[in-house]
Amino acid sequence: VQLVESGGGLVQAGGSLRLSCAASGRAFRSIAMGWFRQAPGKEREFVSAINWNGGNTLYVDSVKGRFTISRDNAKNAVYLQMNTLKPEDTAVYYCAAAMFPRFGDTPSDYNYWGQGTQVTVSS
Numbered sequence: 001v002q003l004v005e006s007g008g009g010l011v012q013a014g015g016s017l018r019l020s021c022a023a024s025g026r027a028f029r030s031i032a033m034g035w036f037r038q039a040p041g042k043e044r045e046f047v048s049a050i051n052w053n054g055g056n057t058l059y060v061d062s063v064k065g066r067f068t069i070s071r072d073n074a075k076n077a078v079y080l081q082m083n084t085l086k087p088e089d090t091a092v093y094y095c096a097a098a099m100f101p102r103f104g105d106t107p108s109d110y111n112y113w114g115q116g117t118q119v120t121v122s123s
Contacts, residue, residue, distance in 0.1 A: 001025040001112040003095045008117030011085055015121070019080040021095030021114060029053075032103040033071060033078040034110055037091035037119075046105040047093070048080060058105050062088075085121045092116040 007019040021033065034049035048069040049058040057069055066085075071078040078095065096110035103109065 001031065001097045003097060003112055003114035005093065005095045005114045005117040008093060008119045010120045010122065013085060013087055013121055013123050015085050016081070016083045017085065017119060019082065019093055019095075019117060019119075021078045021080075023076045023078070023095075023097060028076040029073045030100040032098040032100070032109075033069075034058075034096045034098065034105075035069065035078075035080045036094045036096060036107065037089075038094070038116075039091040042091075044094070044107055045091075046107075049098075049103065049105060050078065051103050052100055056103070060105070082119070085119075087121045087123045089119060090121050091119060093119050 002024045004022045032051045035047040036044050037047050038044040050069045066083050068081040094116045095114040097112040098110045
């Protein structure tokens with residue numbers, strides 16, 4: 001599975017961004033997808049995940065109510081809509097794929113990773 005993220009950039013606090021992750025390779029419909037982020041000097045942190053059919057989603061507490069994960073299996077894509085962004089959301093955001101039946105909130109749950117996209121939120 002190859003994963004390519006897009007949609008990162010520079011935004012002011014309170015603004016919005018929509019990250020996209022395009023997947024190619026093995027059957028996307030059998031894959032759970034997740035978003036992680038890593039700020040300079042910090043460990044990679046779970047942000048959100050969605051199971052193979054979109055019926056189950058997970059969020060880290062710090063983004064609940066602000067971020068929304070979704071997927072389009074027809075387009076082999078997963079999205080992260082980020083609203084009301086804060087400076088502490090600044091990080092490199094990574095898309096990750098977990099082969100069925102894996103699904104969770106730790107990096108070890110995921111088999112494949114994208115290269116990351118930078119999100120910078122200015123105060």
